[in-house]
Amino acid sequence: xxxxxxxxxxxxxxxxxxxxxxxxxxxxxxxxxxxxxxxxxxxxxxxxxxxxxxxxxxxxxxxxxxxxxxxxxxxxxxxxxxxxxxxxxxxxxxxxxxxxxxxxxxxxxxxxxxxxxxxxxxxxxxxxxxxxxxxxxxxxxxxxxxxxxxxxxxxxxxxxxxxxxxxxxxxxx
Amino acid sequence: xxxxxxxxxxxxxxxxxxxxxxxxxxxxxxxxxxxxxxxxxxxxxxxxxxxxxxxxxxxxxxxxxxxxxxxxxxxxxxxxxxxxxxxxxxxxxxxxxxxxxxxxxxxxxxxxxxxxxxxxxxxxxxxxxxxxxxxxxxxxxxxxxxxxxxxxxxxxxxxxxxxxxxxxxxxxxxxxxxxxxxxxxxxxxxxxxxxxxxxxxxxxxxxxxxxxxxxxxxxxxxxxxxxxxxxxxxxxxxxxxxxxxxxxxxxxxxxxxxxxxxxxxxxxxxxxxxxxxxxxxxxxxxxxxxxxxxxxxxxxxxxxxxxxxxxxxxxxxxxxxxxxxxxxxxxxxxxxxxxxxxxxxxxxxxxxxxxxxxxxxxxxxxxxxxxxxxxxxxxxxxxxx
Numbered sequence: 001x002x003x004x005x006x007x008x009x010x011x012x013x014x015x016x017x018x019x020x021x022x023x024x025x026x027x028x029x030x031x032x033x034x035x036x037x038x039x040x041x042x043x044x045x046x047x048x049x050x051x052x053x054x055x056x057x058x059x060x061x062x063x064x065x066x067x068x069x070x071x072x073x074x075x076x077x078x079x080x081x082x083x084x085x086x087x088x089x090x091x092x093x094x095x096x097x098x099x100x101x102x103x104x105x106x107x108x109x110x111x112x113x114x115x116x117x118x119x120x121x122x123x124x125x126x127x128x129x130x131x132x133x134x135x136x137x138x139x140x141x142x143x144x145x146x147x148x149x150x151x152x153x154x155x156x157x158x159x160x161x162x163x164x165x166x167x168x169x170x171x172x173x
Numbered sequence: 174x175x176x177x178x179x180x181x182x183x184x185x186x187x188x189x190x191x192x193x194x195x196x197x198x199x200x201x202x203x204x205x206x207x208x209x210x211x212x213x214x215x216x217x218x219x220x221x222x223x224x225x226x227x228x229x230x231x232x233x234x235x236x237x238x239x240x241x242x243x244x245x246x247x248x249x250x251x252x253x254x255x256x257x258x259x260x261x262x263x264x265x266x267x268x269x270x271x272x273x274x275x276x277x278x279x280x281x282x283x284x285x286x287x288x289x290x291x292x293x294x295x296x297x298x299x300x301x302x303x304x305x306x307x308x309x310x311x312x313x314x315x316x317x318x319x320x321x322x323x324x325x326x327x328x329x330x331x332x333x334x335x336x337x338x339x340x341x342x343x344x345x346x347x348x349x350x351x352x353x354x355x356x357x358x359x360x361x362x363x364x365x366x367x368x369x370x371x372x373x374x375x376x377x378x379x380x381x382x383x384x385x386x387x388x389x390x391x392x393x394x395x396x397x398x399x400x401x402x403x404x405x406x407x408x409x410x411x412x413x414x415x416x417x418x419x420x421x422x423x424x425x426x427x428x429x430x431x432x433x434x435x436x437x438x439x440x441x442x443x444x445x446x447x448x449x450x451x452x453x454x455x456x457x458x459x460x461x462x463x464x465x466x467x468x469x470x471x472x473x474x475x476x477x478x479x480x481x482x483x484x485x486x487x488x489x490x491x492x493x494x495x496x497x498x499x500x501x502x503x504x505x506x507x508x509x510x511x512x513x514x515x516x517x518x519x520x521x522x523x524x525x526x527x528x529x530x531x532x533x534x535x536x537x538x539x540x541x542x543x544x545x546x547x548x549x550x551x552x553x554x555x556x557x558x
Contacts, residue, residue, distance in 0.1 A: 003544050018213075
């Protein structure tokens with residue numbers, strides 16, 4: 001500490017802020033310019049499909065059971081080979097997530113036995129009323145590249161009678 | 174022979190120009206401050222409304238006009254209504270005596286570039302500046318809110334304390350110029366500096382003659398307009414918003430307006446007293462350059478205020494008071510004494526060297542003050558340990 005410290009320290013503070021003036025602002029011009037989300041970002045949910053378009057969700061309701069906010073509602077129905085939604089016996093005939101209740105904890109993702117529900121990278125959710133905050137199955141399902149991959153599909157009998165369990169991998173990132 | 178009404182018209186137009194300049198200045202000072210603060214904090218600041226966010230003040234004004242105005246229950250309604258007005262009016266009329274140029278000829282008549290050149294201009298400034306505190310105290314008192322009350326009380330105590338140092342730094346400029354008229358004070362800073370036979374290539378702005386006086390003036394004005402680091406009356410963290418906690422809508426806008434107009438005006442006064450006012454190159458031949466030079470100086474001084482706000486934390490209230498009474502007041506007294514002595518000695522012995530001893534002795538006294546502050550801080554640290 002020197003005798004002139006009362007002034008020198010004040011001047012050092014001023015110099016620090018003045019230096020900041022020439023630095024590039026960190027601002028993103030948000031609606032036009034968006035930042036990439038992190039790999040493990042938990043945004044809006046997506047219901048995944050297999051490559052042939054069948055839904056991964058088997059309507060087991062484990063996600064609804066795991067949900068701490070009670071935001072998920074699932075109703076299951078039987079698959080037939082004429083009207084097949086997913087491999088195995090059952091599929092989710094109703095799948096609703098209330099986005100106002102959801103806390104984006106990702107427990108549904110962890111609970112899912114078929115990796116059907118994944119928290120995606122969409123964080124731009126807004127609603128004009130509470131009813132439209134409830135996202136139904138059509139809004140959550142992944143889009144398909146061709147219309148014949150849409151569910152329900154007519155499949156050859158017996159091919160998808162067993163439900164397929166995905167190979168569970170540890171996250172790579 | 175001038176007919177009476179043309180003189181009235183001239184005054185009326187000039188008064189309108191001053192008021193309009195202050196109102197636009199207020200609007201764009203908010204924009205300027207937000208942009209400058211943002212850049213210091215690695216942000217961009219308002220840039221959406223119009224190019225570079227230049228329409229932002231208009232958007233803010235529209236918002237404030239349409240906001241609901243609340244009056245707290247059991248508030249003193251009459252005083253509550255008039256307090257913003259009492260705060261705003263001094264901040265506008267104080268600009269009347271600030272000269273923004275000499276004079277020019279138009280329409281076959283000589284038009285002066287100042288509203289009024291009264292021979293007690295500095296006294297006028299002092300008195301109007303202290304009236305502004307009434308509005309703040311009344312606002313705090315009539316709000317029926319303890320935080321507003323505390324803000325108003327702090328404000329009055331602070332203004333009274335720093336007014337002494339401010340007044341003495343006014344006195345320094347007065348005795349250097351040998352006049353109380355602001356126009357004379359500016360003109361006294363016109364000549365180039367010459368010591369003995371040597372002429373230096375910079376004008377005799379009083380900041381070169383009395384740098385410590387300029388610093389005191391600067392600190393005291395920061396306290397006077399309640400700016401950081403002396404913004405105790407509206408300390409957000411302690412008093413929510415201080416004296417204007419209970420004000421909303423257009424009444425709040427009036428307080429806001431008063432604060433920013435006071436900033437502009439006080440910077441114009443600082444420029445006039447210590448930085449040569451409207452003086453600059455070629456201002457003798459083209460008097461209309463005067464307002465431009467004054468504007469440039471005011472903008473630079475305003476940047477100083479914003480910069481200080483972005484840098485230094487708010488000072489604690491008891492320290493603010495002891496700094497005002499134990500440091501600023503004795504120092505400004507000493508500065509006034511030194512200035513007066515230097516002038517008298519130079520006069521008596523016809524030797525300009527005495528006059529040019531003023532800045533050096535003043536800086537020595539300033540350094541002595543810094544050393545004393547340092548000792549005091551050391552003593553306090555020792556006591557705490």
